[in-house]
Amino acid sequence: MNNNDLPRWATAFVLPVLNLMSALLVAALVIHLLGEDPVDSMRILINSAIVNPEGLSYTLFYASTFIFTGLSVSIAMQAGLFNIGSEGQMYFGGLGLTLAMLALDASLPWWLLIPCGIAGAALFGALWAFLPGYLQAKRGSHVVVTTIMFNFICASLMNFIIVKYLIPPGEQNTASRVFSAAAEMPRLNTWFPVLGDTPLNVSFLLAIAALAVYGVMVWRSAWGYKLRATGLNKHAAHYAGVKISSMIIIVMLISGALAGLGSVNSIMGSTHYLSLNFVGGAGFVGIAIALMGRQHPVGIFLSAVLFGALIQGGFDLSLEKPNIPTETFIFIQGLIILFCGAMENFYAPVIGKLLRAKG
Amino acid sequence: MNFEDLHLGSILVSTVRNAPVLIFAAMAGLFAERSGVIDIGLEGKILASAFVSAAVAFATQNPWYGVAAGVAISVALATLQGYVSITQKGNQLVGGIAINIAMSGLTFVVAQFFFQQGGRTPDLGQARLFDVVLPGSAAVADLPFIGWLYTKLIGGHSVLVYLAFALVPLVHWVLYHTRFGLRLRACGENPHAADAAGVSVEWTRYKAMIIAGVLCSFSGAYLAIVQSGFFLRDMSAGAGYLALTAMVFGNWRPVYTFLGCLMFGFFGAVQIQIEGVDLPVVGRLPGSLIQMVPYVVTVIVLAGLMAKSVAPKAIGVPFVKSR
Amino acid sequence: AAPKLGIVYDAGGKFDKSFNQSAFEGASRFKKETNIGFIEVQASSDTQAEQVLRGLARKNLDLIASIGFAQTQAVAKVAKEFPKVRFVLIDGVAQGANVNSITFKEEEGSYLVGVAAAMASKTKKLGFIGGIDIPLIRTFACGYAQGAKAVDKKSEVFQNMVGTTAAAWNDPAKGGELARSQFERGVDVVFAVAGGSGMGTLQTAKEKGKLSIGVDSNQNSLYPGSVLTSMVKRVDNAVYDAFMQVKDGKWQAGVTAKGLKEGGVDWALDEHNRKLITPEIEKKVLGVRKDIIDGKTKVIDYRVSNSCPV
Amino acid sequence: MHPAVEFRGISKQFGAVKANTDVSFAIAKGAIHGLVGENGAGKSTLMSILYGYYRADSGDILLDGQVQPIHSSHEAIRLGIGMVHQHFMLVENMTVLDNVMLGAEGGFQLASQRAGVEARLREICARYRLDVDPLATIHDLSVGAQQRVEILKQIYRSANILILDEPTAVLTAQETASLFEILRLFKEQGKTIILITHKLQEILDITDTVTVMRGGRVVGAVETARTSKEELANMMVGRPIENNLPRAPYKPGAPVLEVRDLELKDDNGVTLLNKLNFTLRAGEIVAIAGVSGNGQSELMEILSGMRLPTSGQADFQGKPLPYGKRHDPDGLPREFRELGIGHVPEDRLRDGVVKNFSVMQNTFFGYQDKVKNRWGLIDFKGIAARCAGLLREFDVRPANPDLRIGLLSGGNQQKVVIAREVLAGPKLMLVGQPTRGVDIGTIESIHTQLLALRDKGVAILLVSVELEEVRALADRILVMCGGSITGELKIEEFDTTRIGLLMGGMHKS
Ligand SMILES: Nc1ncnc2c1ncn2[C@@H]1O[C@H](COP(=O)(O)OP(=O)(O)OP(=O)(O)O)[C@@H](O)[C@H]1O
């Protein structure tokens, strides 16, 4: 059965909704088995992640980071590269941002400081992706392997740097000092007080802009055209005059830079200091988001918001329902990825039959 | 000079002891991927089988029931993955990642539900698999070198360790010298050719997934009921991804993959030994930097020595009868 | 009226076999004795810590216990916003008139178990297994080494860390492997400060017939006859006391460093390790303990200058 | 006696496309039966149904008078049906031996059987005079040899009904001749053969009966002895086909390409091109004839910038082509294209198009940097407008610019590639195997386009294994063998035997 036979509205809306429902149904079953009321739980979940403006604001805050890591994985995928290293690239990007802040936050005004932080994050993220990209392009070393290795290496390196150089004397917390107020990304609640006291900040707008730029670059520009050709057929791309190895290196640099930008939201937008393991798996979530979102800007946005909502809603839910451990939501994330991402066409035959029976 | 002083002995023994987790998983991945199904879901299967093995071994106080139950859950997951990738023709990476994430959550929730120990199973005590003492160990134990070789390096491991090492020639034989292996490789390289030759691509891939499930479960069982003696949340700690790395590193070939696993085991052991030791030239490296030794070595080897790795051609592509 | 209490665990979660779990136990003891409940949440990231602290503060709780140094900045920030809510921060120091920061002198407890270890060791080779290479873990290691060297200058301490990511706290296989490797190098007593990974260390010691030392809570009962002692860090007491003080209206802000003297850290001697602790060891350890409490013996805190004298 | 195969009312639909509609005909035992029709007529679909690859929506297949529901290739094989597919069904990184054994293994253990099978294969090769090494790996073999492996597979499985889907598309005349030898041997053994081809001469040469399909239906069935090329062509396309296309008189202009001492060695130092020297002038078509695998492909790759020569040089319009001091040819094809060198690659699916791009996106493939609007983005509006005209002018069917090009038939994909390269206005056009697998109607239109280009003064270098094509297009002919040019002829001197000798490496000028 081929879902090409279904009308667009069915593949774009009906199927995803059915898939999401299925995932939530299984989740509801588990919640029931844990001894809680699934309907009530879902209500709390949705309410605290979407309906309540403050909750929504947190959802979008988490989504902002995921959009960047999702984009990072997506753009590499366009070139046929599976970058598993966004985690490490974001981590290293955070270092770049922090070094810029530590050096400059006393001397520069916010409107210079913030761009410096952003540049530092992008630069260091790109730097961390360079070697895997270079090795893939020139030596054919599989980027999957090298990026996994670079994640581990990054964790060690950051551990070393933070502990050895960044912890302020006499502090326990494995984190850098807090940056000055000038380094704080403007929060959206300054303009929209309804959002409440939440860290949702300008990074979200940057993320949206990045999505748009990504969409235009990939599908409208000659560069994106070459990029996609490289991903689909390397021989043909060579025939078309694409410099394959520089394309691979460049796209890895961009991918790394995007991952690095993920740290802007987490650090400049919220904590204002660099701490050990601050990435907390956002890079890996980016893989799921890129795959579920089909590397399409709208898809990436929706998946990122879905994951943000799960974190925010799940967090509130576990507060109200002590029998539901937070880990349940990790399980539910897995279910959603399974149903919406991998079994996307599960209901296509049924819908097809229904449509044909009708018309 | 005493042999033991070199620490090399200790490193080798440690390599042998650590490699099985990776070997089982990598061989599992090998079957799946040579048949054309990307198996990024190794991690989830390891974790699930580690939990189920430990839980059942504890409940029945028999490690073998634990192993069997681990096999069952891992095969069930592999079949689900197969269903998603083969029948549903979904994205194989997504399916695998979904399983990893779901299992990381679910094993904790279930463990907590049943045992109330924070996602840990109770200690297995006598329900663990213990090390085998080879006959005659006592007699040779005191001999220099031979004693070490026989009682520590070769002997004194769990049955699963021997299984892991025996698996490598077995997998090689199955892959290259049996009908099933031939068909499997054909499905991974050119499923259309296999199909035209009268081979059922889907069924072959399912079989490969089931074998992957079985092998992968040993990895989990080894972690839980041999190495640790209990299950702990997320105890697979990236072993599935490392196994995958070893496999890519080994160019999807059993012996090279095995060497990749040993390499991780070896440099992991080296890393333990050089922590806190004054090294020539560089001096004493900080612990956190030493942690990166195995990974840096991998990158160097991959970049410097290896030829380009060539994945099975049809990997990741669902088999659809049309061009 | 009964006070409204809350407890916020850090990313390790309340079952981390470490300080979070200990905090949970303290809170549970309080609940059992007083029948006063508490709200508990886990904050998986620093952002979430701030979010949850603020959320709880808005509910006008009387006291919020924040467990783990990762919440330091969040506590400092939220405490300023909600001057009426009281905070107790474990393992970190945050400023504020409504904050009580409690740190522990891990080095003192570790010193004691180091003494015990060096005396119990036949090879005079001791092992230390930490989770991640961070100052807190170094502090344990440093105190331990000081204690060991105090008994015998020539005793050697082998140190290994499990890893560099959060997974390092949940990797019992590696915890066990590190122990094996140390045993093969002649170590016969190993001190594990690695959360869940340490469980693997203790298990391996038992299996190999060596001695181990537990941490945070009293782990002597896990493998009786194999766990030499435990370096208990009474986070449970800290939480229990804080809750009690609030209930009794005696709570005070400030910074408290709890060492042996204050009952913040100690070694554990009970029926499970009675047989392992010879009268000789016991006498020596108790002597040292007294010296430290009296200030006669000074144990150096690694964190002060980020270096260890031994 | 029952016919070996009989189709009764077979219909098959893909989405909206009726690939086969009520197809009925029968093939006698021991006959060689031809199946012809335009690209997309439904021939491959029908054969795929017979081979169990697809299932018919309705209708029956009878083998030896019995209705046989064939659900899978496995079953077809069991019933003695063998198929040599249009695209080879071989596992590239396995040996010939393993490919033959695949699906026809004797038992679970292979190691012990391999020796026996190898011996049998050698025996078969000797008997049918097939030149194949059972232990060779497929990707080391030439296309012709791969084809022989496919045949070998079928002989090994002793198929009684053999389907050959365009087996000769990639073969040289000699290879085709020896294939036909084998087919005649088969016939003698009483096997039934179904042969699909676009080359009508082959139909006349070897078949006993012919079925003609058009638009999924059978439009004619004749005995070969009673028909002619013209009649068949007429039935297929619905109009007569012109064999001798009009062309302007030969008036070569200034030299466009001068190749001097061009040499290529592979990584192992084996010489692939041996000091080539030739000149190509404006307004002429020079054809390179030769058995495939004798360096033609490499020459085209070097001249298009896809590969670097080891030594020697090539001057384009008097200036040396920029091979310079490069280490790899990354990005070079673009520079060549900008100089005015067009390239219709031999392997269109591998190099010429991106299957997953739409037809429209493939119409500027390679020229992506020339179609930017003032924002620096691709000017899709302009392209769409241009594309519609292009599809009409070059008669691409279906003329739907948004279709994935992979869904077009090979012939139509080829038209898109040629249109793209022609419209870019090259001064030199490199054309490799332009009509491989393409039906006669389309061949006619492709040839017309190439001749028109020549008449406009473009220099064209054509590589083709089809002597018919060479004769129809070329002004001069270079024959290549073993990486060297073994001879040169003017078109007036065209002589199949002589070219054949030169292709075999006999110098005789
Ligand atoms: N897998 C498929 N999915 C959809 N449509 C198909 C498929 N295969 C074939 N078709 C349709 O069936 C028609 C017949 O295709 P078929 O491959 O049988 O043609 P053919 O006669 O073999 O052409 P050619 O001479 O180019 O090989 C085509 O026009 C095409 O539209």
Ligand SMILES: Nc1ncnc2c1ncn2[C@@H]1O[C@H](COP(=O)(O)OP(=O)(O)OP(=O)(O)O)[C@@H](O)[C@H]1O
């Ligand atoms: N998956 C498909 N979906 C729709 N149509 C298809 C599909 N595959 C093939 N076709 C159609 O089948 C017809 C023949 O396809 P086929 O691939 O056999 O082309 P061809 O002309 O024989 O090319 P070549 O021999 O050069 O590969 C074409 O008209 C094409 O549109």
Ligand SMILES: [Mg+2]
């Ligand atoms: Mg065809």
Ligand SMILES: [Mg+2]
């Ligand atoms: Mg064709």
